[in-house]
Amino acid sequence: MGTKYKGSPKEVNALNIFIKLSRCVESVMSGLSPTLSRAGLTVSQFGIMESIYHLGPMCQKELACKILKSGGNITLVVDNLAKQGYVKRIRNEQDRRYSTVHLTATGRRKISALFPKIVKKIVERMGALTQEEQKAIGPILKKLGEGHK
Amino acid sequence: MGTKYKGSPKEVNALNIFIKLSRCVESVMSGLSPTLSRAGLTVSQFGIMESIYHLGPMCQKELACKILKSGGNITLVVDNLAKQGYVKRIRNEQDRRYSTVHLTATGRRKISALFPKIVKKIVERMGALTQEEQKAIGPILKKLGEGHK
DNA sequence: ATTAAATGATTCAATATTAAACTATCATTG
DNA sequence: CAATGATAGTTTAATATTGAATCATTTAAT
Numbered sequence: 461m462g463t464k465y466k467g468s469p470k471e472v473n474a475l476n477i478f479i480k481l482s483r484c485v486e487s488v489m490s491g492l493s494p495t496l497s498r499a500g501l502t503v504s505q506f507g508i509m510e511s512i513y514h515l516g517p518m519c520q521k522e523l524a525c526k527i528l529k530s531g532g533n534i535t536l537v538v539d540n541l542a543k544q545g546y547v548k549r550i551r552n553e554q555d556r557r558y559s560t561v562h563l564t565a566t567g568r569r570k571i572s573a574l575f576p577k578i579v580k581k582i583v584e585r586m587g588a589l590t591q592e593e594q595k596a597i598g599p600i601l602k603k604l605g606e607g608h609k
Numbered sequence: 610m611g612t613k614y615k616g617s618p619k620e621v622n623a624l625n626i627f628i629k630l631s632r633c634v635e636s637v638m639s640g641l642s643p644t645l646s647r648a649g650l651t652v653s654q655f656g657i658m659e660s661i662y663h664l665g666p667m668c669q670k671e672l673a674c675k676i677l678k679s680g681g682n683i684t685l686v687v688d689n690l691a692k693q694g695y696v697k698r699i700r701n702e703q704d705r706r707y708s709t710v711h712l713t714a715t716g717r718r719k720i721s722a723l724f725p726k727i728v729k730k731i732v733e734r735m736g737a738l739t740q741e742e743q744k745a746i747g748p749i750l751k752k753l754g755e756g757h758k
Numbered sequence: 759a760t761t762a763a764a765t766g767a768t769t770c771a772a773t774a775t776t777a778a779a780c781t782a783t784c785a786t787t788g
Numbered sequence: 789c790a791a792t793g794a795t796a797g798t799t800t801a802a803t804a805t806t807g808a809a810t811c812a813t814t815t816a817a818t
Contacts, residue, residue: 465663471728473743474735478637480747483754485634486677488627497777502803514614521766528635533805535768540803557766557813579620586623586753593749594622598629600742604735605632646807651773670796682775684798689773706783706796 491585492578499574500544504529504537506578509546509563509571517562519552546570640734641727648723649693653678653686655727658695658712658720666711668701695719 507527546567656676695716
């Protein structure tokens with residue numbers, strides 16, 4: 461979003477914050493790409509495996525919510541992960557509309573090896589900020605990030 | 610990224626900030642989707658038109674930098690915008706490697722009508738924060754967002 | 759109970775996205 | 789000047805992404 465826009469201060473501030481937010485995410489994200497691509501995983505594939513790894517098996521709707529993507533997208537990414545043998549779907553027998561996505565043993569090995577490397581990269585990038593700065597923006601970001609559609 | 614991860618405080622903080630940042634961007638972005646799709650433009654198409662609108666005609670390399678996407682991607686999105694008659698490429702005669710992307714009259718009308726609506730949505734969403742909060746996070750986000758790959 | 763509404767998942771078409779290979783053009787420099 | 793290297797853009801193959809339509813299943817309502 462252009463910095464040349466002439467609007468009210470309120471508008472200019474809002475736009476600037478949004479641009480800065482986008483660039484922050486992009487900045488961290490681009491630091492992860494080499495590690496992910498070396499591991500042969502996309503960002504979304506990582507996101508799904510990581511969610512299951514830390515929160516346990518869950519259905520695709522929940523996954524969509526976790527990684528902020530559409531339902532149709534999850535179907536595809538889970539398909540691709542299943543093809544690679546990292547996850548498997550298990551149909552819920554109580555309510556057959558659901559299928560729960562689990563990590564396979566291979567998948568668990570994969571993500572447990574990869575996750576620490578990703579954390580390291582994020583910590584590294586976040587090192588641009590002091591702990592105080594991180595503490596300062598945390599609650600404010602939380603306010604803005606909540607109230608999701 | 611899971612909140613259940615047990616690591617050092619430094620690691621947990623870094624991860625949490627990253628998740629929050631992502632959710633902020635997603636939150637604002639999802640507020641724009643209805644307006645954009647009603648206008649028949651994608652986020653990237655809007656980004657390109659908006660950049661040219663406020664900063665003037667520029668080459669695809671610069672556009673890639675502005676909207677944080679790859680060169681190949683810009684080629685495609687500009688193609689699609691050109692098909693719709695919103696932009697045109699003009700080959701630079703001094704250095705024929707470059708082609709400069711311009712808005713057509715139609716494109717200019719389009720973006721000038723759309724931009725204020727998008728600003729309104731962003732301001733609306735950013736209203737979750739006080740002006741003071743926005744001022745507080747601005748410089749910190751700037752620090753983190755710089756030093757791009 | 760039968761229909762109607764809701765919900766999770768899948769499919770489809772259109773567009774986006776990237777990395778890598780490739781083309782064209784320009785700059786360097788030997 | 790010719791070879792080398794750098795740079796902008798394009799193409800290609802693989803995956804992602806969305807919204808809308810559809811299917812399957814369950815729940816709610818009359």
